[in-house]
Amino acid sequence: MNIQKAKPEDHIHLTEITKKSKAFWGYSQEQILAWDKHLTITADYIQNNPVFTLVEENKIIGYYSYFKQENNQVKLDNLFILPEYIGKGFGTLLMNDFLQRMRDEKCQKIILDSEPKAEQFYQKLGFKKVGEFETSIKNRFMPIMEMDL
Structure with missing residues (x-):
């Protein structure tokens, strides 16, 4: 299992993970469709923002993305895991990678x-x-x- 930078061609799979993960919380298919624009990850988004995927046996099972703001502040924009992996520590694994990356970036x-x-x-x-x-x-x-580092 490893965490790696997403490639623009991953956008369809990341969108699928996002929608499945959101639906895991009990939202209806109609609501997921209403949020379609907000739950869609585009190739341009991946090219223009830091996006990191969690890969297990050549399969992307989750990801996170963020963007920098003013005054050394960062906004975690997305953190999603496929539903069958939720509650098994993979979200924490991704968050720990993200938090260490933010510490490294000061x-x-x-x-x-x-x-x-x-x-x-x-x-x-x-x-x-x-x-x-x-x-x-x-x-x-x-x-x-929020969290101060």
Whole structure:
């Protein structure tokens, strides 16, 4: 198993992982379709942002991506794992790689918008909730989380 930089041609597979992972949390197929634009990873996105995949036996089973902001701040944009691998430590493996990469790059703060049902996952890794915003689903709020490095 290894973590490697994504290639633009991985975009279809990463989009599939994103949609399957999101559906794992109980969202309907209609909701996944409504979010299609936000859940689609394009070749251009991979070319223009750091995207790293978790590969097991030549199969991509998860990935993360981020982008840099001002003042040595980074936003974790995506972290998704195929549903059959959720809850088995692979998300933590990806996050530990990401956090080490951010330390190596001298990042001072990481922010992210968490899937509401994944908030505890990020809290266990040391992130703190600093706010929230209502999503397109009434009474569903996305936690805004951050971590100082």
